[in-house]
Amino acid sequence: MSQKDEKIQLVDELIESVGDSHLSSSTETPLLPGAFDKSDDEKMRDIEEHVRGIMNTLGLNLEDDSLKGTPRRVAKMFVKETFGGLNPDRMPSLSTFENSYQYGEMLIEKNITVYSTCEHHLLPIVGRAHVGYISNGKVVGLSKMNRIVDYYAKRPQVQERMTRQIVKALQAALGTEDVACVVDAKHLCVNSRGIRDIESSTITAEYGGKFKDEKVRREFLDFIRMETSFGA
Secondary structure, three states: EEEEHHHHHHHHHEEEEEEEOOOOOOOOOOOOOOOOOOOHHHHHHHHHHHHHHHHHOOOOOOOOOOOOOHHEEEEEEHHHHHOHHOOHOOOOOEEEEEEEOOOOEEEEEEEEEEEEEEEOOEEEEEEEEEEEEEEOOEEHHHHHHHHHHHHOOEEEHHHHHHHHHHHHHHHHOOOOOOOOEEEEEEEHHHHHOOOOOOOOOEEEEEEHHHHHHHHHHHHHHHHOOOOOOOOO
């Protein structure tokens, strides 16, 4: 075995041995060729059978009224909801408009709810995303920023990758590098198993263009820390 092959094998062994590692070789979600050849109904039928097998292996009685519908419910949830963001057909339309107001400062949509799933243990990731950009002539509807976060969250995820995916999608739509995203989320694979630390959360950030400048980045972070509760 060559020295290069030995290094590759070592890296593979390290990744296998540290299942919670967040190493990733790409910003893209790893998908098999032909991942969308099957219809949603076909996928749900397949997943239903797999879930049924898991439950049988665990010794659960699927004839019980409370359990007999679980395989179908899980299959529908996986395809239509929890992992719906895997399907490119569900990518939200990021229609942009001319910045007719000539607004040249940063625009921020903060406290966007994140519901995602850790791809290492298939347990929930729950938190908030804060997204900002500086227009170079184009603007995007505010709700579209929420929708793009939701789209990339609805798949098995690594938080670092999701943060970068959100930024890259908005950069492409707006035609500017000046986009930033910070995500603060709890991972139930940490909070509910393993170390079971219910207090810890994970923060990731991606800064593009002008947001790489320390002064601009500081302004962005100051804005997302502002108290903006509008309750009575």
